[in-house]
Amino acid sequence: MSKNSIGLVAHFVAGYPSLEASFEVAMGLVAGGATALEMQIPYSDPSADGPVIEKACAQSLAGGFRVDEAFALAKRITEATDVPLFVMSYAGLVYARGITRFTQDAAQAGVMGLIVPDLVPGADEGFFAAAAAAGCPGVPVLVTDVSEQRLQEILHEPAQWLYVALRRGVTGAYTELDEAQKKFLGALRQREGERHQVMAGFGIREYSQVQILEGLVDAVVAGTALVSSVAAHPGEERMAAQNAAAHILGQK
Amino acid sequence: MSHSGFFGEYGGRYVAEVLKQPLEELEQAFSSALSDTSFLQELQDIGQDYIGRPTPLMPAHRASKATGGADIWVKLEGLANTGAHKINNAIGQALLAKRMGKTRIIAETGAGQHGVATAAACARLGLECVVFMGAEDIRRQRPNVHWMTLYGAEVRPVETGSQTLKDAVNAALRDWSARWGDTHYLLGSALGPSPFPDMVREFQSVIGKETQIQAAQAQFQPDALVACVGGGSNAIGFFSPWIDQVHPLLIGAEAGGRGRGVGAHAARMDGEGQKAVAQGYKSLFLTDEDGQLQATHSISAGLDYPGIGPQLAHLGQSGRIQFQAIRDDEALEALQFFARHEGLIFALESAHAAAAALHIARELGPGKSVVVNMSGRGDKDVFITGSALGGETWGHFLSDETRRFEARKEGQK
Numbered sequence: 001m002s003k004n005s006i007g008l009v010a011h012f013v014a015g016y017p018s019l020e021a022s023f024e025v026a027m028g029l030v031a032g033g034a035t036a037l038e039m040q041i042p043y044s045d046p047s048a049d050g051p052v053i054e055k056a057c058a059q060s061l062a063g064g065f066r067v068d069e070a071f072a073l074a075k076r077i078t079e080a081t082d083v084p085l086f087v088m089s090y091a092g093l094v095y096a097r098g099i100t101r102f103t104q105d106a107a108q109a110g111v112m113g114l115i116v117p118d119l120v121p122g123a124d125e126g127f128f129a130a131a132a133a134a135g136c137p138g139v140p141v142l143v144t145d146v147s148e149q150r151l152q153e154i155l156h157e158p159a160q161w162l163y164v165a166l167r168r169g170v171t172g173a174y175t176e177l178d179e180a181q182k183k184f185l186g187a188l189r190q191r192e193g194e195r196h197q198v199m200a201g202f203g204i205r206e207y208s209q210v211q212i213l214e215g216l217v218d219a220v221v222a223g224t225a226l227v228s229s230v231a232a233h234p235g236e237e238r239m240a241a242q243n244a245a246a247h248i249l250g251q252k
Numbered sequence: 253m254s255h256s257g258f259f260g261e262y263g264g265r266y267v268a269e270v271l272k273q274p275l276e277e278l279e280q281a282f283s284s285a286l287s288d289t290s291f292l293q294e295l296q297d298i299g300q301d302y303i304g305r306p307t308p309l310m311p312a313h314r315a316s317k318a319t320g321g322a323d324i325w326v327k328l329e330g331l332a333n334t335g336a337h338k339i340n341n342a343i344g345q346a347l348l349a350k351r352m353g354k355t356r357i358i359a360e361t362g363a364g365q366h367g368v369a370t371a372a373a374c375a376r377l378g379l380e381c382v383v384f385m386g387a388e389d390i391r392r393q394r395p396n397v398h399w400m401t402l403y404g405a406e407v408r409p410v411e412t413g414s415q416t417l418k419d420a421v422n423a424a425l426r427d428w429s430a431r432w433g434d435t436h437y438l439l440g441s442a443l444g445p446s447p448f449p450d451m452v453r454e455f456q457s458v459i460g461k462e463t464q465i466q467a468a469q470a471q472f473q474p475d476a477l478v479a480c481v482g483g484g485s486n487a488i489g490f491f492s493p494w495i496d497q498v499h500p501l502l503i504g505a506e507a508g509g510r511g512r513g514v515g516a517h518a519a520r521m522d523g524e525g526q527k528a529v530a531q532g533y534k535s536l537f538l539t540d541e542d543g544q545l546q547a548t549h550s551i552s553a554g555l556d557y558p559g560i561g562p563q564l565a566h567l568g569q570s571g572r573i574q575f576q577a578i579r580d581d582e583a584l585e586a587l588q589f590f591a592r593h594e595g596l597i598f599a600l601e602s603a604h605a606a607a608a609a610l611h612i613a614r615e616l617g618p619g620k621s622v623v624v625n626m627s628g629r630g631d632k633d634v635f636i637t638g639s640a641l642g643g644e645t646w647g648h649f650l651s652d653e654t655r656r657f658e659a660r661k662e663g664q665k
Contacts, residue, residue, distance in 0.1 A: 044413065044544040045530060047422040048268045048429070054412045054422075067542045091266050091529040096543025117268040118532070125529070141269045150272070165270060167430075 006210060007035030007219030009086065009199050010226055010245050014039050014073050015065030016056040017230070021237045025230055026077050028238035032245025034083060035219060036199075038115065041070040041089040048090075048117045052224045056231065067093055071109045078110030086139065086161075088115040091125075099130045107136035113161050115139045121154045132158035139163050139199075144184040155192065162192070164200040164217065177212050185216040207250030222248050254563070257446030260570065262562035265445040267532045271425070274432035279447040281352045286454065291351065295344060299458065302376055303339050307331050307459075309466035309623070314593040321613035322475065322620035326590075327463050329486065330599060330629030337459060337486045337627045338369035338440060344455030346373040349436035356380040356435040360424040362389055362417030362482075363553030363601075364396025365628060366440030371405035373438075381405035384423040388415035393553060396632065417557050418545060421531050441483025442561035445532035449488075449562055456489020463623060464493045475620040476501035476612045479627065480605040481575070482518070482554045484561035486627035495567065501574065504564065505608035507550030508577030514540075518548035520560045521568045521575035530558075535565040551580035551636065552600035554628075576611070578604040584640055586610060587630065599628030600636060 010029035014022050026037055040046075042057035042065055049057070070087075078085050087106050094102045094116055106114055114136055119127045121140055131138040139161045140154045154162075166181060188198060200213060201221025210220050226244045233240035257263050265275060285291045299305040308331065312324040329337045342359075349357060357379050361367030367383040374381035383400055387409045390397055397407050413419035421444070428437040442452040467474055477494065479487035481504040491502050509517030517523060518538065525536030528543055538546045538558040550556040560568075567573040578586075583600060586607035590596045598606050602625065609624035616622065630637065638646040 045418060045422055047425045047531070050426075051412055058413060061544065092539070092543045092545070094543075095529040095534075096526070096539060096541070118266045118529075120267070120269050120272065123265055143270050145273075146269070154269075 006214045006217065008033060008210075008245060008249055009036040009038050009201070009219045009221040010034035010241075011038040011040060011088070011221060011223030012230070012241070013053065013056040013060055013227060014041050014070045015060035015063060016042070016227075017059065017234065017237065018063060019065065019069060019073065023073060023076060024238040025241040027080065028241030029226065029245045030081050030083050032242035033249045033251055034245050036084045036086060036112070037077065038086045038088050038221060038223070039070070039074060039077070041067060041087060041093060043090040043093050045092065046090060050224055052227050052231070056227050067097060071105045074106070074109035074111055084112040085110065086113045086115055087111045091116060091118040094119065094127065095125060099125055099127050100134070103127070103131040103134035103136055107134040111136050113137050113139045115141070115163060117141050121157045128157040128159065137161075141165055142188075144181045155196075160197060162188070162196050162198050163221070164188070164198060166200050166202045177209070182212070182216060185213070189216060204248065207248060210248060210250065220248075254446060254450050259449070259563040260566035262533070262535045262565045263446055263449060264534050264562075265532065266529050266534065267425075267445045268429065270429045271432075271445070274428065275445055275447070277352070278436075281348060282447055282451050285348050285351060291347070295347060298343055298347070298376075299340070303333050303343060304331060305458065306462045306466070309463055309470065311470070312590075312594050315590060316613070318589075318593055319610055319613050321618060322616040322622045323472070324609060324613050325467075325474070325621060325623040326594070326596065327459065327490070327623060327625045328596075329459055330602065330626045334369045334372050335629050335631060336365050336369065336599060337456060337489065338366045339373065340458055340489070341440065341452050341455040341485060342366070342369035342373035342438060343376070345436065345438045345451065346370070346377050346379060349379065349438070350377060352436065354379075354434055354436040356382070356431070357438050358382045358384065358424050358427050358435055359438045359440060360417065360420035361385050361396075361440065362420065362556065363632070364389065364393040364400070365554060365632065367405070367407070368396050368399050368403070370438050370440070371400040371403035374405060375403045382427070383407050384410050384420040384427070386410045386415040386417060386419050389417065389420070389553065395635070414547060418531065425532070440485065442485045442488045442563065443483045443531070443533055443535065443559060449533070452485050453488045453492055453563065456485050457492040459486065459490045459625060460493045463490065467623070472621045474500045474623045475616055476503060476622045477625070478503045478505065478605045478609040478612060478622060479625040480505045480555060480601045481560060481564060482507070482557050482601060483559070484564040486625055488561055488563055490625045491573065495572065501612070502567075502572060503608055503612055504568070504573050504575045505578045505604040506575055507548070507552065507555035507604060508579040508582070509549040509551070510580060515547040516549050517577060518550050518556055518558065519575075519577035520558070521565070522577040525560070533562050535559055535562045551583060551640070552604065552633075554599070554601040555604060576608045578607045582607040584637070587637065588641070596626065597630035598626050599630045600633045602627045603630070
């Protein structure tokens, strides 16, 4: 555990900058204090990601990365560390493999939960039910201006974790929290704290942002800032990932 | 209309949570606009005054005679302002966006035709316009970038992925996620998340409705209708009055490119399309085993896309629409045929339909009628057809033009 009462879900792209290096990145993130990992399986059209992550995904795919390798990598990571691993990808890949098979492969690799932003409750092709049945529940994404009715629909799905997107749009840009968002997170924790854990992300780069979220969520998600750091240090990915994670946790 | 956004098993709304609300808002606004006579009147007026509707339905006597088969008729949709059917949808959605109180329009474009139409519609209606276009497409289609800029639009290069149409769609979706409060995403084809497939078809259905009236006036019943299919907006609009009937034959011409093989074509129906979820909808796509979208090729940029509108995919599988893959060389041949026999220069996209129309006209034989939609005219393709057909002299022209340009620049210093 980190010295904070708030966890860090550290994102990385499978196969970036190479299959082996992405394993090193995962280990570096853990060494830097990550309390959970979020491994993105690269997709050709990642429409909820910003340019940094999209570029990393494209590079991974250009290197010939396959979905089978992602599950093998997940297994290797979950065997190497006790830090829980989430897998993030897009409907295109989940649907192509078969919803059931995808969730079962993830569960067998020791994955704790699945984040698929374009399979939302009500239009999920049975994803949330299949994922829960496989023992690897889906993690629904919430926006902070969600209506009460929609929130009820989302909370109706079997899930352990909720992912709150702290800004509209895509990953990458710096987010400043406003009062309405803080209020939403506080209320969500009060009503759901018993049943769900909450991770919040989109635009987390600095320890100051983490501090604001302390007490409001169980963990922050950082992605773009970490991927940028890995990209900037070719050949030293493990150390770069470790330093970047520690930086966000205010330990460096 | 779709059933809850689905056409059979295709369609749907596979988008991130953040886009749920804007799509619901759009669906409601669209449905209320369709039952508002003042909106429909405004649409009809601007269609007449600005787009130039109705576009003619022309008997192609010399082409029919040379073919020796069925009578060929050409719906001259390429005579619409801005040179293609794309303007019908651009004007329709831009009017709708204004009605919704949006002040900013974003659009994706591949070849640039939809971007040009959107930029023109925004200029006509006084809306801010940003067009996302793949950096690769910008290089290939510079003239259209020039027109969009002249209309006052901002063309934003997309440097990610294959830097083509599908990446422009992704970029537009991203922008819309962040700014849907004041922004409407004016999607250009009958695809994407619901309600876009229904909405684009409705705004393009004017092509089919006019054809139906014009054919009745000319006292014939079409035996076959032919349209090219990229995403499929001209085809679904052209076919729409006849979809629920058994006749006439409906034929969609896809990009057969250079032939079979990954990256050589964009034939999803008469090819290797896989059932997949991508870009917000379920349909047939060219993907690999993992579900990654594959590279495509066509001589016509407008058909160079790995997916197809969900309603067309459904109608293809039900057998109502037949699909044919037309190769680059067949399209070029049909382009020359209609230029020489009818004084018509088809857009390269529409030339795929022209080639398929010649096939079916021969097959059906004399006494029958085939209507082909010339969805666009070919002025825009001058750099491609010039290189493909103009031989050495075209190359000389380009180098001379470059020299003249450099000389003018020198003179201005």
